[in-house]
Amino acid sequence: MSEVEHVQPGHLLSEREATLRTRALESLLLEKGVLADGAVDAVAGIYENDVGPLIGARVIAHAWVDPAFKARLLADGGRAVKELGITGIEGDHLVVLENTRDVHNVVVCTLCSCYPWALLGLPPRWYKSYAYRSRVVIEPRTVLRELGLDVPESVEIRVWDSSSDMRYMVLPERPARTEALGEAELAELVTREAMIGIATVST
Amino acid sequence: MNGGQDMGGTHGFGPVVVEKDEAVFQADWERRIFGTQICTRLRGIDTLDEVREGLESMSPAQYLSASYYEKWILALERLLVEKQVLTEDELLARYSEFAANPSADLPSHPEPSFVEFADRVVRTGGSASREVVKPPSFRAGDIVITRNVHPCRHTRMPRYVRGRRGVIERVYDAFLLPDLNVTGVEQPEYVYAVALEGRELWGESAEARSRVYIDLWESYLLPGEEAA
Known part of the structure; x- marks a missing residue:
């Protein structure tokens, strides 16, 4: 089995079938006035061009340099990111979880793929994979270790299963010896994986 | 519904593979x-x-x-x-x-x-929360028992957290109960982040010092002392 098959096990439809069935749906929905010319491209384009993990990274870097903002972000994530002009579906009810020396948070959606789109864009395939969804709640330390993140037993692991309208994002620890870096440089260090909790931020 | 989507704790899916620079859409x-x-x-x-x-x-x-x-x-x-x-x-x-x-x-x-x-x-975007007149039934720190139910339609309480003892961690706004929303009935209820110890969920198989936090609607929960 190739690595990609592990990520998305199997395909029920051929590429041709998937293409034709999607096109049949789109065609009928245009004819019936449900879709409109350009609407599908407009919506998909938002996540291809404008909304992605760089937005979340900007929020994290801002929280690292501004303790008052960080306090507001942890108290009410949705309201705090609006201060920075960040809005969007799948982001209104944002909860930000702080990783510390004693606590490591990691986010999953075991039932589907709930994810803070407005901050991180659409979820990557590993987040939607059956392996991640099934395993991280029962063996989080093992999963993280396999991904190269060894969380010592002195650190408590908190796995957040996103089952409601609330959307979760992790505030990773700021790496040591980054005092000289500005906010934009800090943001460049922050990865999508760190904001879900399967990685830490390093320089 | 105890369907294919409800996979928390299932074995056999292999390693988690993180791809570098994957495209937003593959096709x-x-x-x-x-x-x-x-x-x-x-x-x-x-x-x-x-x-x-x-x-x-x-x-x-x-x-x-x-x-x-x-x-x-x-x-x-x-x-x-x-x-x-x-x-x-x-x-x-x-x-x-x-x-x-x-x-x-x-x-x-x-x-x-x-x-x-x-x-x-x-x-x-736009808020999905709804107004509810009565106050929440639970407060942070309350002990609760998740109901042991197996609805044959849509629900957002996965099997692995049912019938467990937990603690209310956070009290959120009220949102439409998914189980009724699919039947066309809009019933807003408070949602809570409930903390469940690894050992409560997985017994002796639990990893050390791990917890799961899951968001549950009020009608998924019973007061801890009553069910004890």
């Missing part, structure tokens, strides 16, 4: 079914709970065999037929037309105001 049809599904929701044709129930209603074998966006095609086709937006015959006929002539044009429906509306809503 053009993926981006098109994504956009189409968002638009049907913005038109008020379906709700997210109905779309989820569509995915959960697939046989577990089909659920596990289909890729992420393949499931979206299958669920949306079924939902739109159920809602009589289109018929199976229309889908089959249109499929055959494109199979015979894949480069045939799509029909045109110019409606710039809808495109602007869709763009604006996706970019600005």
Whole structure:
């Protein structure tokens, strides 16, 4: 089995079938006035061009340099990111979880793929994979270790299963010896994986 | 529904593979079914709970065999037929037309105001919380028992957290109870983040110092002392 098959096990439809069935749906929905010319491209384009993990990274870097903002972000994530002009579906009810020396948070959606789109864009395939969804709640330390993140037993692991309208994002620890870096440089260090909790931020 | 989607704690899916620099969509049809599904929701044709129930209603074998966006095609086709937006015959006929002539044009429906509306809503979002008159039944720190129930329709309480003792960690706003929302009944209830010890969930198999936090609607919960 190739690595990609592990990520998305199997395909029920051929590429041709998937293409034709999607096109049949789109065609009928245009004819019936449900879709409109350009609407599908407009919506998909938002996540291809404008909304992605760089937005979340900007929020994290801002929280690292501004303790008052960080306090507001942890108290009410949705309201705090609006201060920075960040809005969007799948982001209104944002909860930000702080990783510390004693606590490591990691986010999953075991039932589907709930994810803070407005901050991180659409979820990557590993987040939607059956392996991640099934395993991280029962063996989080093992999963993280396999991904190269060894969380010592002195650190408590908190796995957040996103089952409601609330959307979760992790505030990773700021790496040591980054005092000289500005906010934009800090943001460049922050990865999508760190904001879900399967990685830490390093320089 | 105890369906294919409810996989928390299932063994056998292999390692988690993180890909470098993966594309947002892997194929053009993926981006098109994504956009189409968002638009049907913005038109008020379906709700997210109905779309989820569509995915959960697939046989577990089909659920596990289909890729992420393949499931979206299958669920949306079924939902739109159920809602009589289109018929199976229309889908089959249109499929055959494109199979015979894949480069045939799509029909045109110019409606710039809808495109602007869709763009604006996706970019600005909007709160899904609802007002409830009565105060929440639980407070942070309360001990609760999750109900041991097995609804045959849509629910957002996975099997691995049912019938467990936990502690209210956070009290959130009220949101529509998904179990009733799919039946067309809007019942807002408070949602709580409930902390469950690894050992409570997985017994001796639990890893050291691990907890799961899960969001549960009020009617999924019983007061701890009553059920003790």
